[in-house]
Amino acid sequence: MKIIPLFFVLLFVFQAHTDCFAQTVDDLHKYYTRIAHKYLVKSKQIESHFSIDAKGIAMYASPADKKQNKPECMIYWDEIETYKNLVLSKDRREQLEYYKGKKTARFSKSERRRLANRFNDVYTPPQLRLAKTNGKKLQGYKIAIDPGHIAGTLDIAKVEHRFIEMNLNGTKVSFFEGDLTLTVATMLKEKLEKEGATVFLTRSKPNVTAYGNSFKHWRKTYLPEIMNELLAKKKLSKWERTRLIARARDTEIFHDYFLARDLEMRASLINAFNPNLTIVIHFNAAPQKKKWNLPVKENYNMTFMPGSFQSDDLSSPNERLDFLNLLVLANFDKSAKFSGNLIKEFTKQLNVPAIPTKNSIAYLNKVSILVSEGVYCRNLKLCRMVNSPLCYGESLYQDNEKEAMRIFEDKNKRMKQVAEAYFNAVVKYFQGK
Numbered sequence: 001m002k003i004i005p006l007f008f009v010l011l012f013v014f015q016a017h018t019d020c021f022a023q024t025v026d027d028l029h030k031y032y033t034r035i036a037h038k039y040l041v042k043s044k045q046i047e048s049h050f051s052i053d054a055k056g057i058a059m060y061a062s063p064a065d066k067k068q069n070k071p072e073c074m075i076y077w078d079e080i081e082t083y084k085n086l087v088l089s090k091d092r093r094e095q096l097e098y099y100k101g102k103k104t105a106r107f108s109k110s111e112r113r114r115l116a117n118r119f120n121d122v123y124t125p126p127q128l129r130l131a132k133t134n135g136k137k138l139q140g141y142k143i144a145i146d147p148g149h150i151a152g153t154l155d156i157a158k159v160e161h162r163f164i165e166m167n168l169n170g171t172k173v174s175f176f177e178g179d180l181t182l183t184v185a186t187m188l189k190e191k192l193e194k195e196g197a198t199v200f201l202t203r204s205k206p207n208v209t210a211y212g213n214s215f216k217h218w219r220k221t222y223l224p225e226i227m228n229e230l231l232a233k234k235k236l237s238k239w240e241r242t243r244l245i246a247r248a249r250d251t252e253i254f255h256d257y258f259l260a261r262d263l264e265m266r267a268s269l270i271n272a273f274n275p276n277l278t279i280v281i282h283f284n285a286a287p288q289k290k291k292w293n294l295p296v297k298e299n300y301n302m303t304f305m306p307g308s309f310q311s312d313d314l315s316s317p318n319e320r321l322d323f324l325n326l327l328v329l330a331n332f333d334k335s336a337k338f339s340g341n342l343i344k345e346f347t348k349q350l351n352v353p354a355i356p357t358k359n360s361i362a363y364l365n366k367v368s369i370l371v372s373e374g375v376y377c378r379n380l381k382l383c384r385m386v387n388s389p390l391c392y393g394e395s396l397y398q399d400n401e402k403e404a405m406r407i408f409e410d411k412n413k414r415m416k417q418v419a420e421a422y423f424n425a426v427v428k429y430f431q432g433k
């Protein structure tokens with residue numbers, strides 16, 4: 001019987017530090033300093049763009065501005081909740097306006113009123129209270145799922161450079177990542193909804209982008225407008241505009257103009273849904289290969305979460321806004337918790353290990369921060385633009401010889417195991433484990 005009170009004490013301590021935050025200025029100062037250094041700062045240069053002190057959190061446009069104590073945007077400790085609500089309730093354009101205009105001024109009384117308690121997470125929605133009566137484990141929780149890439153057919157998979165095509169002992173093995181991620185996302189959605197969760201998918205049909213239509217449709221509908229804007233800003237010549245609209249290959253348009261905008265669209269759809277958790281589904285492949293279509297012997301899982309800014313990652317106001325938003329929203333401990341659960345579930349359900357802490361992969365060692373085995377902070381576009389706790393699952397090496405054959409022979413069987421891993425990790429996370 002002694003276990004029960006201790007459990008509640010631990011639960012209270014956990015919630016006090018993750019949800020409501022400790023209340024004194026000294027505690028806030030310590031808490032934000034800890035998370036900034038644990039998750040955000042990959043290289044020392046980053047520290048010349050922000051400070052956390054007894055007054056609050058300040059962002060600086062340059063190291064010189066920091067030396068002269070001239071913040072670009074200062075958030076005082078008693079403004080943290082107001083700023084959080086600003087991020088959660090305004091779109092990026094408005095956030096950037098606030099950011100650029102703030103300097104050392106305080107939010108005005110009317111701004112404070114307008115932004116007060118808009119997304120107060122202490123409030124328990126009726127669905128959550130209902131959970132006690134219907135026994136569903138995820139009742140009332142909102143979960144966003146982003147199935148990585150878009151391809152539902154090989155031609156689009158080739159445009160986005162995400163496909164496997166290899167010869168394994170005389171068998172021509174072929175599949176593509178955009179199909180695998182959507183298969184898992186659909187299976188996972190069904191499982192989560194059965195437990196009462198409300199689930200949002202950034203894309204729900206093969207070949208349909210986050211814009212709600214095909215890439216070809218996007219090219220026809222949006223590209224001319226983008227070209228005109230670039231022309232007006234003198235970032236493009238008239239000749240180049242005509243070439244890109246009429247003659248450029250899909251691959252060029254996809255990688256140079258579509259991809260970043262599609263990710264921004266995914267992020268804004270997720271933020272509008274305002275989920276409790278965001279899951280980004282991808283599959284991995286062996287790094288640094290000379291020939292992409294050669295099978296490999298190794299097979300590992302890894303997960304990414306937000307953080308890990310380095311030297312030139314804070315050179316524009318937009319990037320500094322991302323940094324400040326991530327820091328103030330402070331979802332890092334939650335993302336780390338879920339990512340840790342997920343890597344364990346990947347290992348268990350798929351019988352594939354986490355990437356060993358000692359490895360020679362450049363993107364893990366040079367640009368990421370190790371949080372725990374298989375869990376890394378990495379400053380990917382979706383990681384820095386989504387407001388909720390987030391994990392980017394990179395399970396399996398698709399080009400592992402056994403794995404490729406396994407997926408090719410019975411895709412649904414393997415994807416079901418992947419979906420099971422995600423599902424178990426979500427349930428554990430919301431049970432506070």
Ligand SMILES: [Zn+2]
Nearest residue numbers: 148177282283
């Ligand atoms: Zn991917």
